[in-house]
């Protein structure tokens with residue numbers, strides 16, 4: 001499943017708050033279903049409930065929200081699942097569009113949104129990067 005990082009979705013929601021509503025508490029009655037369907041989440045190969053690390057990179061993978069919920073506290077082995085191969089896909093989760101979405105949406109941002117997005121933009125596009 002192709003996923004989209006939540007900050008990218010939230011920047012789009014700033015531009016189109018009626019069409020792509022987002023609720024800070026992810027209330028499903030007021031948050032667009034694309035968040036639940038496509039948001040990229042961090043999942044743990046060895047579940048946290050079974051002592052899996054939250055900081056060791058080898059224990060962390062990207063999962064869509066539905067797979068993360070289904071996996072729950074189980075191991076991949078227990079579920080009969082296997083990790084998807086990392087491919088050289090050109091899909092970047094729409095990160096390429098994030099600076100433009102933020103540029104367009106920032107007038108609608110709260111102070112908290114500004115802090116959130118500036119931190120994520122710095123993470124995706126560190127100083128000296130040439131991605132923008």
Ligand SMILES: [Zn+2]
Nearest residue numbers: 001063064067
């Ligand atoms: Zn998935």
